[in-house]
Structure formats: C-alpha cells, structure tokens
Amino acid sequence: xxxxxxxxxxxxxxxxxxxxxxxxxxxxxxxxxxxxxxxxxxxxxxxxxxxxxxxxxxxxxxxxxxxxxxxxxxxxxxxxxxxxxxxxxxxxxxxxxxxxxxxxxxxxxxxxxxxxxxxxxxxxxxxxxxxxxxxxxxxxxxxxxxxxxxxxxxxxxxxxxxxxxxxxxxxxxxxxxxxxxxxxxxxxxxxxxxxxxxxxxxxxxxxxxxxxxxxxxxxxxxxxxxxxxxxxxxxxxxxxxxxxxxxxxxxxxxxxxxxxxxxxxxxxxxxxxxxxxxxxxxxxxxxxxxxxxxxxxxxxxxxxxxxxxxxxxxxxxxxxxxxxxxxxxxxxxxxxxxxxxxxxxxxxxxxxxxxxxxxxxxxxxxxxxxxxxxxxxxxxxxxxxxxxxxxxxxxxxxxxxxxxxxxxxxxxxxxxxxxxxxxxxxxxxxxxxxxxxxxxxxxxxxxxxxxxxxxxxxxxxxxxxxxxxxxxxxxxxxxxxxxxxxxxxxxxxxxxxxxxxxxxxxxxxxxxxxxxxxxxxxxxxxxxxxxxxxxxxxxxxxxxxxxxxxxxxxxxxxxxxxxxxxxxxxxxxxxxxxxxxxxxxxxxxxxxxxxxxxxxxxxxxxxxxxxx
Numbered sequence: 312x313x314x315x316x317x318x319x320x321x322x323x324x325x326x327x328x329x330x331x332x333x334x335x336x337x338x339x340x341x342x343x344x345x346x347x348x349x350x351x352x353x354x355x356x357x358x359x360x361x362x363x364x365x366x367x368x369x370x371x372x373x374x375x376x377x378x379x380x381x382x383x384x385x386x387x388x389x390x391x392x393x394x395x396x397x398x399x400x401x402x403x404x405x406x407x408x409x410x411x412x413x414x415x416x417x418x419x420x421x422x423x424x425x426x427x428x429x430x431x432x433x434x435x436x437x438x439x440x441x442x443x444x445x446x447x448x449x450x451x452x453x454x455x456x457x458x459x460x461x462x463x464x465x466x467x468x469x470x471x472x473x474x475x476x477x478x479x480x481x482x483x484x485x486x487x488x489x490x491x492x493x494x495x496x497x498x499x500x501x502x503x504x505x506x507x508x509x510x511x512x513x514x515x516x517x518x519x520x521x522x523x524x525x526x527x528x529x530x531x532x533x534x535x536x537x538x539x540x541x542x543x544x545x546x547x548x549x550x551x552x553x554x555x556x557x558x559x560x561x562x563x564x565x566x567x568x569x570x571x572x573x574x575x576x577x578x579x580x581x582x583x584x585x586x587x588x589x590x591x592x593x594x595x596x597x598x599x600x601x602x603x604x605x606x607x608x609x610x611x612x613x614x615x616x617x618x619x620x621x622x623x624x625x626x627x628x629x630x631x632x633x634x635x636x637x638x639x640x641x642x643x644x645x646x647x648x649x650x651x652x653x654x655x656x657x658x659x660x661x662x663x664x665x666x667x668x669x670x671x672x673x674x675x676x677x678x679x680x681x682x683x684x685x686x687x688x689x690x691x692x693x694x695x696x697x698x699x700x701x702x703x704x705x706x707x708x709x710x711x712x713x714x715x716x717x718x719x720x721x722x723x724x725x726x727x728x729x730x731x732x733x734x735x736x737x738x739x740x741x742x743x744x745x746x747x748x749x750x751x752x753x754x755x756x757x758x759x760x761x762x763x764x765x766x767x768x769x770x771x772x773x774x775x776x777x778x779x780x781x782x783x784x785x786x787x788x789x790x791x792x793x794x795x796x797x798x799x800x801x802x803x804x805x806x807x808x809x810x811x812x813x814x815x816x817x818x819x820x821x822x823x824x825x826x827x828x829x830x831x832x833x834x835x836x837x838x839x840x841x842x843x844x845x846x847x848x849x850x851x852x853x854x855x856x857x858x859x860x861x862x863x864x865x866x867x868x869x870x871x872x873x874x875x876x877x878x879x880x881x882x883x884x885x886x887x888x889x890x891x892x893x894x895x896x897x898x899x900x901x902x903x904x905x906x907x908x909x910x911x912x913x914x915x916x917x918x919x920x921x922x923x
Contacts, residue, residue, distance in 0.1 A: 592777025691880025
C-alpha cells in the first residue's frame with residue numbers, strides 16, 4: 312500500500328494540497344559507471360582534439376617564423392656588397408657562415424644553413440653573371456616541422472664582370488654511362504682549410520663551380536651518394552706508406568680564367584657472399600683468401616685489396632661493395648682451393664648480389680689447379696679430360712666437373728653405417744680379409760687355402776655427396792687380377808638413395824643395366840643413370856677365385872659424381888714434386904690443347920682455352 316502525505320500551501324486566499332511521496336528513486340551503480348565512462352570518452356576526445364589543434368597551431372607558428380627568418384637572411388644578403396656574398400669556407404669566398412645554430416625567433420630555436428654558388432658560366436673568359444643563394448631553415452626541437460628551403464638569385468650591378476679564379480666542371484655518371492643526379496660533390500682545398508665546398512649535381516649529372524682560386528693539384532674532389540659507391544681524386548706522392556705517387560685521378564689543378572673538367576663514375580652498391588665448403592658440401596670454417604679488384608687508383612694500386620676469411624660457419628658477407636671485377640687468391644695454411652664457382656676473376660654488377668663458393672681440400676704438398684674455359688663463351692667446360700704428365704713418369708688424369716669419393720683402407724673393420732672413419736665399412740659375409748694385407752681387401756683363408764665355391768662380399772658405409780648428385784664412373788685398383796683367380800674375380804654393384812638411411816638391402820644394389828642380376832666388372836665402367844638425383848651412395852664388392860692358392864685383391868674403390876659443390880670446369884692435382892709438367896686437355900667436339908707449366912711450392916692455377 313502506498314502512503315502519501317499532503318502539504319498545505321497558502322497563497323493569498325487559495326490553498327493547495329500537493330501530494331508528496333514517502334521517498335524518491337536514485338541511480339543504480341551500473342548507471343553511474345556507464346555515465347562516467349561516456350563522460351570520460353567524450354572528455355578524452357575533446358582533450359585529444361584540443362591537443363591536436365594546439366600542436367597544429369604551434370607547427371604553423373614555427374613555420375611562419377621560419378619563413379620570416381629566411382626572408383630576413385635574404386634581406387641581409389641583398390644589402391651586402393656583391394663580392395662579399397659567399398661562404399667563409401666555400402666557393403665563392405665571402406663573409407657568410409655556412410651554418411648558424413640556435414637562432415631564436417618567437418621562443419623557437421632554428422638552424423640556418425646557407426649555400427652560395429656562382430651561376431651562368433661563361434668559359435671565354437671564365438665569368439659568372441649571378442650568384443644563387445639557398446637558405447635552409449630547420450628546427451630540430453619543433454614538432455611536426457618540415458625543413459624549409461628558399462632559393463634566390465643575386466646579381467651584380469655590372470653584369471658579366473670578369474671572374475676571379477677558374478672553374479671546375481664535374482661530371483658524374485654510372486656504370487652504363489648515364490648521368491647521376493643529386494650526387495654530392497665535396498671540394499676541399501689541400502693548401503688551405505678555408506675552402507670546403509659541398510654541392511650536388513644537376514639532372515644531367517653536372518656541377519659547375521665558378522670562381523675557384525687557382526692552384527696546382529690544389530683541390531681534392533670526392534663524389535658520393537647514399538647507396539652508391541664513391542669516387543675521388545688523390546694527392547700525388549706523400550710520406551704515407553700507402554702514398555700514391557702516380558694517381559689515375561690526381562687532385563685538381565685550377566688556373567685563372569680557365570675551365571678544368573673531370574669525370575667520376577659511381578653506381579649502386581652490391582653484395583658479395585662467400586662460402587667455403589668441402590667437395591661434399593660440408594662447411595669449412597675460417598678459410599683465408601685475398602680479394603683484389605681490377606680498378607686502379609694509381610700505378611699497381613688497386614682501389615680494393617683486402618685479406619679476408621670466412622667465419623666459423625664458412626660464410627662471409629661483404630655489403631657495400633663497388634661494382635668491379637674481382638680476383639681471389641688462396642692464402643690459407645690448412646686448405647687448398649680445388650675449385651672456385653664462378654671462376655676467378657669474376658664480375659660484380661651494380662645493385663646486385665653475387666655468391667662465390669670455394670671448394671677446398673686439405674693441403675697436400677705442391678698443388679696445381681687447372682681451369683678449362685670455352686674460348687667463345689668464356690664459360691667453364693665440364694667433362695674435359697685433363698691429363699698431367701712429366702718426364703719422371705708422373706701420369707694422372709681427371710675430368711672437369713666431376714668429384715671423386717674413394718676408399719683405400721678397410722682395416723678398421725665393420726659396423727660403420729655412415730662413412731666418417733676412412734678405414735671402416737658397414738659389413739661383410741665373413742669370407743673376406745681386411746687385416747692381413749694392409750689397406751687391401753682379399754679373400755679369407757681357411758686351413759691355408761681360399762674357397763673356390765664361396766664368394767666373399769663386403770658392403771661399404773654410406774657416402775654423402777652433400778647434395779642431390781649425378782653419378783658417372785666406377786673405378787677400382789689394381790686394374791688387373793691374378794690369372795689363377797679366373798675371369799670376373801672382382802665384381803661390384805652400386806646403390807644410391809635420396810635420404811640417409813641405415814637400411815640398404817640387397818634389392819638396392821644394381822649393376823650397369825640397372826638390375827640386381829648384373830655387376831660392374833671392368834674398372835671405369837659407366838654408372839647407370841638410374842641412380843642420378845640421389846645424395847647417399849654405397850658400393851658392394853664381390854671376390855671369388857678359381858684356384859685355392861690365389862686370391863683377387865682390391866686396394867682402391869672410387870666413383871665419380873657431380874653436385875652443387877663440384878666446380879664445373881676445374882680439377883686439382885696435389886702432392887706434386889717441383890718441376891715442369893705437361894697439361895693435355897681433350898673433349899669430344901673440341902680441339903685438343905696442351906701446354907707446359909712449372910710447378911713450384913704451394914698452390915697455383917693454370918687456365919686453358921678450348922676451341923670447337
């Protein structure tokens with residue numbers, strides 16, 4: 312039940328009765344929170360708008376003050392004597408400072424930068440009819456302020472007056488001979504520090520600097536641009552150990568009323584990525600080499616020449632490299648280069664990334680790397696037989712573009728799945744002997760005799776070629792076997808898989824026709840291409856004899872392959888005695904070529920051209 316009270320109000324002679332409830336309804340907590348949140352959102356938006364308007368107003372005020380400051384600078388310059396309009400350390404010389412910092416206007420601290428140039432070059436005689444003045448205003452501590460630049464032209468009272476000094480005309484182009492716009496040209500007087508001029512080239516890659524005081528080899532000129540290489544002039548001679556007695560671009564000479572011209576070539580920087588690996592693509596850390604460019608800054612003075620090394624992962628990245636043709640020379644004390652891909656020297660183009668791979672092997676006496684090049688394309692030639700001989704009976708042959716994996720010792724015994732220890736293998740059937748004849752595989756004796764009915768077999772560990780590979784020839788030594796052992800006393804089969812696996816079954820081993828029923832029985836046989844495209848390989852050897860007192864023998868097993876870590880046109884001969892050797896190279900479709908080479912100490916390279 313609702314109870315009400317009445318209150319009597321008297322106004323004049325009339326009385327009113329107003330009902331009054333016993334209580335009034337208030338706001339709930341949720342309503343208060345929602346209302347507060349709405350208020351805060353509106354207030355925040357209003358505050359943000361106020362702050363933005365305040366910032367915009369401040370930026371606009373700073374910009375207005377900057378324009379007024381620039382105009383003030385122009386008024387000062389207009390009222391100066393024409394000969395005084397110039398920089399205290401620039402060209403033309405004058406009384407104006409290049410930079411004025413902390414110039415206060417309206418509570419803002421500005422920086423004023425001035426550039427003054429002679430313009431409207433006349434070369435006979437050298438004259439300048441006007442001066443171009445550029446005033447740049449910046450405000451480092453102002454928010455939302457964009458630097459302001461105003462340009463004006465100042466003329467003398469008597470136009471075309473004869474100029475003082477000479478003129479420098481600087482032309483800048485890229486690797487293709489195209490003009491480079493906006494290249495910074497830094498001109499520094501070597502005889503005095505009072506002149507240090509910095510300007511940029513125009514749309515045609517040209518900068519005219521007029522009114523340069525005369526001097527012989529007096530001005531160093533350096534041309535640069537962000538992201539580009541640098542070109543410059545050099546002082547003649549000097550006491551520095553790296554002095555340049557005959558620079559290709561000596562510091563500039565300027566003569567009164569004469570124009571001196573010079574050209575520079577700069578272009579976008581590039582990257583060189585080096586890697587050092589074994590023929591099986593395993594990284595080789597800290598490989599040392601020299602890198603020398605072909606550009607010369609003086610007599611026998613390359614512009615780039617550095618001793619370098621790959622890092623612990625066998626990698627070296629060189630950024631900010633100038634376009635050039637570079638040559639590499641091995642300097643490592645542990646490894647020799649067996650191939651470089653691409654051939655050295657190699658070209659590095661502007662704005663490009665070039666990868667260079669060193670294929671290296673442990674040092675072993677004197678080494679000779681032979682590189683075979685197509686005479687027309689200048690590209691490496693694979694599949695070339697390279698024969699190296701000398702008068703002392705040395706005679707070895709290799710094929711370019713092919714790597715070799717070999718094993719010469721099995722005395723470590725069985726049980727090795729992956730070929731890591733050079734004298735171990737996977738398994739045998741108990742009918743071969745790898746310990747009695749050091750470094751050889753022979754049949755096992757029983758009661759002093761060899762079995763004429765049981766075939767001995769040995770399966771190698773798994774060889775990793777490093778990447779997907781193609782396989783070529785299968786070889787073993789000795790080339791001949793005892794006649795008493797019978798025909799086909801040494802036979803082989805070959806197996807390959809794309810991934811490392813601990814399981815190679817008998818069904819994986821094939822002969823030359825790609826089936827399990829045939830065998831490689833002649834050294835140098837071609838491996839069936841059914842194995843191509845795989846990375847991991849094994850071989851299995853079978854020994855038999857027709858006479859109980861004779862055994863066949865295997866002293867070396869090898870197979871040839873190509874992969875991404877085998878350079879295409881190079882081979883390396885190691886453990887050479889010093890002396891004169893003859894190199895003969897041949898390939899079907901090409902003419903045979905030969906030359907002699909004197910092998911001295913250490914590593915050296917010999918290049919041969921093949922013609923069709």
